[in-house]
Amino acid sequence: MLPTVTTTRAYHHGDLRRALLDAAVQAIGEAGPAALSLRDLARRAGVSHAAPAHHFGDKxxxxxxxxxxxxxxxxxxxxxxxxxxxxxxxxxxxxxxxxxxxxxxxxxxxxxxxxxxxxxxxxxxxxxxxxxxxxxxxxxxxxxxxxxxxxxxxxxxxxxxxxxxxxxxxxxxxxxxxxxxxxxxxxx
Amino acid sequence: MLPTVTTTRAYHHGDLRRALLDAAVQAIGEAGPAALSLRDLARRAGVSHAAPAHHFGDKxxxxxxxxxxxxxxxxxxxxxxxxxxxxxxxxxxxxxxxxxxxxxxxxxxxxxxxxxxxxxxxxxxxxxxxxxxxxxxxxxxxxxxxxxxxxxxxxxxxxxxxxxxxxxxxxxxxxxxxxxxxxxxxxx
DNA sequence: AGCATATCTTGCCACTGCCAAGATGACGGA
DNA sequence: TCCGTCATCTTGGCAGTGGCAAGATATGCT
CATH class of the missing domain: 1.10.357.10 (Tetracycline Repressor, domain 2)
Structure with missing residues (x-):
């Protein structure tokens, strides 16, 4: 197995804030705001479950x-x-x-x-x-x-x-x- | 201690379905539909956390x-x-x-x-x-x-x-x- | 009285939001 | 160039939630 360097972009994401907002738009479009999950957004953006908190504090x-x-x-x-x-x-x-x-x-x-x-x-x-x-x-x-x-x-x-x-x-x-x-x- | 017969109405609630709907109206009025919690409704109605499921299936x-x-x-x-x-x-x-x-x-x-x-x-x-x-x-x-x-x-x-x-x-x-x-x- | 059924409880698991602590990388000044 | 500082991200943990399974209790019908 090659190290997944090309896809992970380890640590610093580039613009995680933007990526999370875009993921939120998509997720809300799929299931509405009530079903929104920060951990799901983190997964969509390929970061850990606590990364969003740094940019937005909380949900x-x-x-x-x-x-x-x-x-x-x-x-x-x-x-x-x-x-x-x-x-x-x-x-x-x-x-x-x-x-x-x-x-x-x-x-x-x-x-x-x-x-x-x-x-x-x-x-x-x-x-x-x-x-x-x-x-x-x-x-x-x-x-x-x-x-x-x-x-x-x-x-x-x-x-x-x-x-x-x-x-x-x-x-x-x-x-x-x-x-x-x-x-x-x-x-x- | 007297048995809490008068207040608990142990087991059968009378009209739990109605009580849960009323509790839901109140809870939504306080914090909106997104913050609604079935377990909270159960607590308000004085029943166990799984009681609502019997009347409504799920949330x-x-x-x-x-x-x-x-x-x-x-x-x-x-x-x-x-x-x-x-x-x-x-x-x-x-x-x-x-x-x-x-x-x-x-x-x-x-x-x-x-x-x-x-x-x-x-x-x-x-x-x-x-x-x-x-x-x-x-x-x-x-x-x-x-x-x-x-x-x-x-x-x-x-x-x-x-x-x-x-x-x-x-x-x-x-x-x-x-x-x-x-x-x-x-x-x- | 006795049995079937509706109603409710207890216990469990996966998931979530949030917090604390630590690891990693970026950036500027010596 | 090296180093320290800081922003960024990760790991780990806790309480709360929804939903399921199994069991306990009451009700009503025969």
């Missing part, structure tokens, strides 16, 4: 980092969508479907530390991006706060129901198209 | 029963709200806030068995009740399917965001009032 720390990363990604997506409310809403849904693991952890306060500084910063940035997209609604209403909340609710609800598999098959296979149709209901 | 079985109970309760609430879309929506939000443990499990397919017969039956009944409330919308639209999905999305999204603590303080302390305002946005 909650890892999920907090994942949530923060999620809000940063969401903020990027919303910025990219620009000022159009419809497109911002579609981008919100697209993000939820494309990054379901992030999305689920982001809105599960029991799974992460809601007052973590990095998380707060990312969440604030995403909130600003969201408000930016909603601000320039086609018909300026008398109650912009209410309108913003309605817009957020409808896209968040659609995304959540889609991810939960709660929607009937008649909605069709394309979440973006269905979301676009639903969001348009806000304008008539 | 997923217990959560499946909880989800089914939740859909039945939701169907009751929606039926009570009648045909008014606005009131049905408010009832949906009220249910989510009042039965947050049920609600979280109901829409977390990773936590329960989605094809459980009792669950499917309860979910179907709740779906019918929901469609009933949405059917008689004030201004009959050309796309009732789309309108129903929009209504469900907006109330579900608002409820989810409220439960996640994601909404800003400016929304106010009363979820029903805020929901009423948001839902009205659908009618203009």
């Amino acid at each position: 909650t720390g890892l999920l907090t980092a994942l949530a923060a990363e999620g809000f940063a990604l969401l903020a990027d997506e919303l910025d990219r969508a620009g000022d159009d409310l419809l497109e911002a809403g579609v981008a919100y849904v697209r993000f939820a479907v494309a990054h379901r693991a992030h999305f689920e952890v982001m809105f599960s306060p029991d799974l992460h530390r809601v007052d973590d500084p990095a998380l707060v910063a990312a969440r604030t940035r995403a909130g600003a991006a969201l408000r930016g997209g909603v601000a320039t609604v086609a018909t300026p209403s008398a109650e912009p706060e209410r309108d913003a909340l309605a817009a957020w609710s409808i896209v968040h609800g659609f995304a959540t129901l889609w991810l939960a598999g709660a929607l009937p098959a008649s909605v069709g296979p394309d979440p973006e198209a269905a979301a676009r149709s639903v969001i348009r209901r806000l304008f008539w | 997923t079985g217990l959560l499946t029963a909880l989800a089914a109970e939740g859909f039945a309760l939701l169907a009751d609430e929606l039926d009570r709200a009648g045909d008014d879309l606005l009131e049905a929506g408010v009832a949906y939000v009220r249910f989510a806030v009042a039965h947050r443990a049920h609600f979280e499990v109901m829409f977390s397919p990773d936590l329960h068995r989605v094809d459980d017969p009792a669950l499917v039956a309860a979910r179907t009944r709740a779906g019918a009740a929901l469609r009933g409330g949405v059917a008689t919308v004030a201004t009959p639209s050309a796309e009732p399917e789309r309108d129903a999905l929009a209504a469900w999305s907006i109330v579900h999204g608002f409820a989810t965001l409220w439960l996640a603590g994601a909404l800003p303080a400016s929304v106010g302390p009363d979820p029903e009032a805020a929901a009423r305002s948001v839902i009205r946005r659908l009618f203009w």
